[in-house]
Structure formats: C-alpha cells, structure tokens
Amino acid sequence: MKSEHLPLLNSVSAPAVHPDGARAVVSVLRPDFDADAYVGQLWAVPLGSGQPPRRLTRGFRDTAPDFSPDGHVLAFLRAAAGGKPQLHIVEAEGGEPQAVTDAPLGVSGFAWSPDSRRIVYSARTPEDGRYGSTEGVSAGGEDARLITDYQYRMNGVGYTADKPVQLFLVIVPELGAEPKVAPKGRALKASTAAAAGDTADRGSSAASAGLLPAAQQLTSAAADHNGAAFSTDGRAVFFTAALHEGSDSDLASGIYRITLGDGDGAGGGEPEPVAPANTGRQSVHAVRQSEDGQWLFFLAQDIGDSGQDFVARNTALYAVPSGGGDATLLSNVETMDLGCNGRIELRGPDSALLLNNAGGTVELHEFQATGSHQVLVHGGRAVTGAAARGGSLVVSFADAATAGDVAVLDGGQLRVLTDFSAQLRSDAGIIEPLELTFPSADGYPVHGWLVRPAGQGPHPVLLNIHGGPFAQYTGALFDEAQVYAAAGYAVLMCNPRGSAGYGQAHGRAIKEKMGTLDMQDVLAFLEGALGKFEELDAGALGIMGGSYGGYLTAWTISHDHRFKAAIVERGYLDPVSFIGSSDIGWFFGGEYTGRSANQMAAQSPMARVEQVRTPALVIHSEEDLRCPVEQGQRYFTALKQLGVEAAFLVFPGENHELSRSGTPHHRKQRFDEILRWWSRYLPTTENPAPAVR
Structure with missing residues (x-):
C-alpha cells in the first residue's frame, strides 16, 4: 500500500438491521482527495438472498443509519460538502431523503421512540452570539470568554462550555405528505445560504419558513448530555451526564431520566438522577433499558475515591432494576474492557451486546441481566459494531484482509456478506x-x-x-x-x-x-x-x-x-x-x-x-x-x-x-x-x- 491508496480505505459503520431480519444498512466512508474530505453513502446489505450489497443513498456524507422500530423509515445523518450533519429520514424501501433538523453546529446522535413517531437527538447548541449564531459576527469578533473551570476545551471540539450537547425531541413528519414550500424570498435566501455552505443561515431560513418540524429542547444545563435513548414504554428518555455538584473537578458522570408528557409533549421538567444503591463514584458511558423494561443496562468505569483515578480502568457492564435498587456487575472488571460505540445494543428481552478489547482483538459478547454470558465472535479480528433484529445478528468488523466489512452470525460462525476492501487488496496489495x-x-x-x-x-x-x-x-x-x-x-x-x-x-x-x-x-x-x-x-x-x-x-x-x-x-x-x-x-x-x-x-x-x-x-x-x-x-x-x-x-x-x-x-x-x-x-x-x- 502507498499513500496514494488512501481513498481505497473503506471504513464501515455499525450495522442497522431491519425489524424483519432480512437486510442491514451500513455507512461506508472513504477519504477523497478531490473533495479533501471523507465521503460516503449508505449501503443496503441483503442477509439471506445471496444478492450483493447496493448503494442506497447518494449524499456527500451519509452516516449513522437506524431503522424505525416499525420498519417503515430509515433515519440517518447527512452532511453536505462543508456542512454539518443533519438528521434525515427516508422510506425504508427507498426514495428521496427528507431533512428533519437544522442544528447550527450539526446533530451528533439520535434514537427512535418505540412507537416510531418521535426521535430524540443530540446537538451542540451555541450560546447566542457565538459560532455564527449572530449574522455578521465572526469568531474574532465574539465576546471574550471568562474561564473559571478546568473542563472548558476538548480536542476536536474546541471550547465546550459555550456549546454543550443538548437533547431535543422531534416528531417524525409524514413521509407521504406533500412537501412544504418556502415563501418567495425566503426560499431564495435559503438556497443561497445552502450554496455557500452556510449552515446557520440555511437553518434559520428553513426554520422560519416552517419547512422543518419543530424541535423541543429537553435539556438546558451547561453540560454535555450524551447517549440518549427512550425507555421501553416511550414515556421517558435516559441519558448520561455530569450534573452533580463539583463535576468540574472529577471524572464522574451518572444516569439521568427525563419523563415525557402525554402524547407527543416533552414535559417532565428537570432531569432526575437514576443512581443505583450500591455503586460508588463512577464514570458512566452508556445506558439502555432492556426490551422487557425490567432492567437498565449501563457501562461504567470506577474512578476511585478521588474521582480522577482513571488509569487502566476497564469499562464494565452493570444491570439495575428499572424500579431502582442495587446494580449487578455482569462482566469481569479485571479481565474485560467493554465498549458499545455510544449505544448499548439489545438482543432478546433481557440481554445486551457489547464489544470487548481482548489481547489484540475485539470480541462480541452477549450478557443477560440475570447473569449468563456468552462470547459470540472472537479470534483474529476486530468487531466494530453489532445489531440484532428479526432473528438476525449482524456485525461489522476489520481483520488482516479488510478495513471494514459486514457479516451475519449463522450457527455460531460468521458468514461474510461484503467485500469493501477488494480494490484495496487488488490495487495496493495487503x-x-x-x-x-x-x-x-x-x-x-x-x-x-x-x-x-x-x-x-x-x-x-x-x-x-x-x-x-x-x-x-x-x-x-x-x-x-x-x-x-x-x-x-x-x-x-x-x-x-x-x-x-x-x-x-x-x-x-x-x-x-x-x-x-x-x-x-x-x-x-x-x-x-x-x-x-x-x-x-x-x-x-x-x-x-x-x-x-x-x-x-x-x-x-x-x-x-x-x-x-x-x-x-x-x-x-x-x-x-x-x-x-x-x-x-x-x-x-x-x-x-x-x-x-x-x-x-x-x-x-x-x-x-x-x-x-x-x-x-x-x-x-x-x-x-x-x-x-x-x-x-x-x-x-x-x-x-x-x-x-x-x-x-x-x-x-x-x-x-x-x-x-x-x-x-x-x-x-x-x-x-x-x-x-x-x-x-x-x-x-x-x-x-x-x-x-
């Protein structure tokens, strides 16, 4: 391989599996020298028909696919050249994608409600007057920042306190409805902003013209709110955050719940902490309620009495009864180091799928809230994502011969469905x-x-x-x-x-x-x-x-x-x-x-x-x-x-x-x-x- 072969490196996202278990969708991204950016689209991967994968979308950069629970809609993030990722939806069988958000700094993640009518999404939300939120005010013309905390910057993000990650709730629009049209003048402004790559202007124009569904902001604290997921009954949203007193001087974070109002209302007021009775100070990375609604799975690291002892702390899986009580440690914290790409995937009424760093590999494990555990995928590969629906378990992985591919688990063995590194092997040699x-x-x-x-x-x-x-x-x-x-x-x-x-x-x-x-x-x-x-x-x-x-x-x-x-x-x-x-x-x-x-x-x-x-x-x-x-x-x-x-x-x-x-x-x-x-x-x-x- 030579440096000029970089565009042949196709990376593959975690899979989204349709509820019928017959197909999966992944995002395939690659470096592009002409655009000097990462470009890619969504690919549909049939699981049992023997048909080859096919390109499903044709955006500049389409990522993070996820099917609605009823299987009718595919949601994903789309970024235009030079633009920020925004939430889009498209009919699961194909069609023209429809924009749902116009977040000034882009959308970082989202999750479906169980009834497929709502989506909760996360987005960095700028203070007024910063990051282009006020027309004509450049970064150099913004007000000075007065820093009083340790935690005020992050690599790849920059300043964080003035653009925390907030959660929003949006009702999914009817895909078959007649598209909305902006009044003359506003449509011109929106199209001009889009051509210039001006996300802030485009968003404000689209919102003021009523072209996008209204989003309700669920959180407002000056902290990042991460990993949002609906409760099994759809009446609440769980997420992780550091909202405790003294959060600036430790690495702790916890689980929080926002109770939603009746119907499609947000409601609920302030986030409520969900603290297991028997865990000490931890850094919680992800939370998800089990399919049967009886348990909350969460991933966490112990960080010692100081709240800062993070060195080589393995990330462990816990389950706590949804009604409260003691948490049960499900993994061996001394030998397993678990991860989930930000969202714990579920399989069956009370089980979860996790990735495990293991001796130069990344394995796929399944844990049940009752304590049973099995290794599903191991050996000389690195599993990068997994999802299970409709009786099918699909994984994305890399190994010595591929930068990223998709396989289905059949009879305990992986059956590889794609070959996105074929040209890399033929042209560059591996x-x-x-x-x-x-x-x-x-x-x-x-x-x-x-x-x-x-x-x-x-x-x-x-x-x-x-x-x-x-x-x-x-x-x-x-x-x-x-x-x-x-x-x-x-x-x-x-x-x-x-x-x-x-x-x-x-x-x-x-x-x-x-x-x-x-x-x-x-x-x-x-x-x-x-x-x-x-x-x-x-x-x-x-x-x-x-x-x-x-x-x-x-x-x-x-x-x-x-x-x-x-x-x-x-x-x-x-x-x-x-x-x-x-x-x-x-x-x-x-x-x-x-x-x-x-x-x-x-x-x-x-x-x-x-x-x-x-x-x-x-x-x-x-x-x-x-x-x-x-x-x-x-x-x-x-x-x-x-x-x-x-x-x-x-x-x-x-x-x-x-x-x-x-x-x-x-x-x-x-x-x-x-x-x-x-x-x-x-x-x-x-x-x-x-x-x-």
Whole structure:
C-alpha cells in the first residue's frame, strides 16, 4: 500500500438491521482527495438472498443509519460538502431523503421512540452570539470568554462550555405528505445560504419558513448530555451526564431520566438522577433499558475515591432494576474492557451486546441481566459494531484482509456478506501480519505483530509504539504498517504493559512509573524479533510513535542510542507544561506520573532531552488540544540547541486525530514526509536515499 491508496480505505459503520431480519444498512466512508474530505453513502446489505450489497443513498456524507422500530423509515445523518450533519429520514424501501433538523453546529446522535413517531437527538447548541449564531459576527469578533473551570476545551471540539450537547425531541413528519414550500424570498435566501455552505443561515431560513418540524429542547444545563435513548414504554428518555455538584473537578458522570408528557409533549421538567444503591463514584458511558423494561443496562468505569483515578480502568457492564435498587456487575472488571460505540445494543428481552478489547482483538459478547454470558465472535479480528433484529445478528468488523466489512452470525460462525476492501487488496496489495509473543526481561509475555516486506532482506526495522497508553494494537489491517512495509521496512508493533486488552493489572503496571516496564517490554519485543528473524537488519533500526507512543519514543532514545533515527509525533513530552495546556492536563499527568516535581521529572522526556543523540522528526498539529503543539515545539527547539539533527513538521487546521481522521491531503502528505525522513537514515530499494544536490 502507498499513500496514494488512501481513498481505497473503506471504513464501515455499525450495522442497522431491519425489524424483519432480512437486510442491514451500513455507512461506508472513504477519504477523497478531490473533495479533501471523507465521503460516503449508505449501503443496503441483503442477509439471506445471496444478492450483493447496493448503494442506497447518494449524499456527500451519509452516516449513522437506524431503522424505525416499525420498519417503515430509515433515519440517518447527512452532511453536505462543508456542512454539518443533519438528521434525515427516508422510506425504508427507498426514495428521496427528507431533512428533519437544522442544528447550527450539526446533530451528533439520535434514537427512535418505540412507537416510531418521535426521535430524540443530540446537538451542540451555541450560546447566542457565538459560532455564527449572530449574522455578521465572526469568531474574532465574539465576546471574550471568562474561564473559571478546568473542563472548558476538548480536542476536536474546541471550547465546550459555550456549546454543550443538548437533547431535543422531534416528531417524525409524514413521509407521504406533500412537501412544504418556502415563501418567495425566503426560499431564495435559503438556497443561497445552502450554496455557500452556510449552515446557520440555511437553518434559520428553513426554520422560519416552517419547512422543518419543530424541535423541543429537553435539556438546558451547561453540560454535555450524551447517549440518549427512550425507555421501553416511550414515556421517558435516559441519558448520561455530569450534573452533580463539583463535576468540574472529577471524572464522574451518572444516569439521568427525563419523563415525557402525554402524547407527543416533552414535559417532565428537570432531569432526575437514576443512581443505583450500591455503586460508588463512577464514570458512566452508556445506558439502555432492556426490551422487557425490567432492567437498565449501563457501562461504567470506577474512578476511585478521588474521582480522577482513571488509569487502566476497564469499562464494565452493570444491570439495575428499572424500579431502582442495587446494580449487578455482569462482566469481569479485571479481565474485560467493554465498549458499545455510544449505544448499548439489545438482543432478546433481557440481554445486551457489547464489544470487548481482548489481547489484540475485539470480541462480541452477549450478557443477560440475570447473569449468563456468552462470547459470540472472537479470534483474529476486530468487531466494530453489532445489531440484532428479526432473528438476525449482524456485525461489522476489520481483520488482516479488510478495513471494514459486514457479516451475519449463522450457527455460531460468521458468514461474510461484503467485500469493501477488494480494490484495496487488488490495487495496493495487503501484507498479512505475523502474530508473535516474546518474553520481557523479567519473563513477562509481550504480544504483538510483525509486518514483513517482500524479499529476502536484510530489511530495516521500524519499531512502532501505539498511543494511549491504555489502547492496543490489533491484527486488523493497519494503514500505517502497510505503507511502511510496502516501502521496504519490517514493522514491529506490540502491546507492552500499560496497554489495554490484557487486564487491569497489565494496564496499571506503569501508573506513576511511565517509561519503565513499558520501555523494557517494547525493547524486549524488538530483541526477540531480531533474534528470531535473520532477514531483520539489527544495524538499521528506527523507532516511532504518536501521543503516548511519541512519549515512549522520545523517552527511549534518551536511554538507547542504537536507533538510526526517530519520529516523535504529537507526543506527551513534558508533564509540567501539559498540566495547563492540554484539555486533559488537569488530571491526566498527575494520575500517570504522579504530581510531585520529582516524580514528573523522573518520567519526563524533556527532563532527559540532553541525553538524546538520535536524529528526530517531530510531527505535530496546530489545533491539537490533547497534546498541544507547544510540546513538540519545545522538544524540537531543545534538540536543535543540543546540536541533534531535528526537523519539525507542523500541520495547520489539524488536531490530535490527524493520522486517523485528518484531511486526506494532510494524511497523504504525512505519509510522504515520514517516508522521506526514513529514506535519509534507513534507505531501501523501494524508498531510496534522496539524491545529493
């Protein structure tokens, strides 16, 4: 795979399954160089007919499909080029989609009512006068912000207190009704705004002209209200939020309920907390009532007495009686780390489907509120979503041969229904990773993969380190490894202590001792691979990583000088300045390194920068609020002052997610610059050294 093959990377959303169980719908997105954006549509996938999948919509970016409970309507989010995602509906059998919302900053999620007549949706809602809500007032002309809280910014979002996520209720319009027409003049203004990509003007024009259904705002607190879902009887909406006193100084959040009025009214007043009688301080990520209405399932992490002890805390599944009482822990919190893409999927009257990070894979599990549990999908793949309706269970997944596909579970086995990576394999070529385990210096097993280039070698070796640190590499197709291997490099990736997927003890092993066991483990994995494979060139080594991987790269080259060059990307490089500059700085560093000056210095790459001898390319994004650009700027400057060969690659308009979701142009340029750096210090036949001028 080469950088120009990025548009062949089709990512597949979690599936929506029709109530009849005969078909599913997914969103398929890909990077597009011409639009310099992510484009894609909805695809219908027949489950049992043997017919191929077909493109269902033709929008610029259509995502998040979900069928109404009665099966008559398909709802989804659509974004025009340069616009914000808005809720749309279309007849389940096909037709012309109809817009339902005009949220100024876009809609982030939605859920159907059981009677298929209403939808609750979430949208960031700007204060008056901000984010284009007042015509003629630009961002630079807005009033100053007075900050009094720790939690006021978020990577990829920017300021948050002046645009919290609120919940809205909308009645689904009749699809067969005659379309509304704007009065002359207003229609012209709306069409002009649409052509200019002006979401705020278009929305206000459409609303004032009565073209869209009226939405009732359910929440108003200055906090994010997430994961809304209707109760089984449709009389209430459950969601998660941090509405408790002192919420600014901890990571806790809880479950809340809004009782709806009779008929289609909102009603209900203030949100009511739903607190299990026996759980302590937790961070709740998702909530959903069971199909039989007897239970509330919720996903939560314990965060300790301080309310900030998040380090390597596995996310666990609980069930509490809908009428109140004690919550029952349904998963093994020491060994399972569960997730759900923001919404807990249901299967049967009292069971839920969850994803589990497990040893370099992502499994699909089913839990019953009564305590029974089974693993439905496991093995060498990463399940990315699942849904069950009408007797069919459908999953989206990635593995070594695909960036995303859809399968149905038949007789305990997956039957793959799509092949969205066929062109990627035929045009770019995919190298299957080799799974490996090597002992660390103390005998602890270190699990990972080798992606070997074609040919006999000797191959230069790139040691890649993942971010997090509580994250994991999997054996699924990884564009980074494929691009580097195609350029002639053997790519090593492992999950050292500190990573997710191997239990809490594995993840918490580096709490207040970063750069110890984790560095030991990645170097042991490198040594094990060099000893096992003669085609790996021990004299031609590079090391690279992003975020925490940038941290461990910078830390390692201050201790070990065998590497010909390094790439330190969006790194956590100075725990001291991180505290006041990062969106998570007020708690993250203190929990991982400890809070004393001595502790921070003992684990700080900046405190050891004078020990670095390795040429380093420092990569950062200007709008990175997670590891702010000052981390890279200061590290690069220090290397230059010390006489170490260094370069600083800075991407405008990008944030911490550049390598995963940056603009296609910048993602390609990033790959090209990385390979250019390696060509200087680790040239290969496929990536030769630059010509001397």
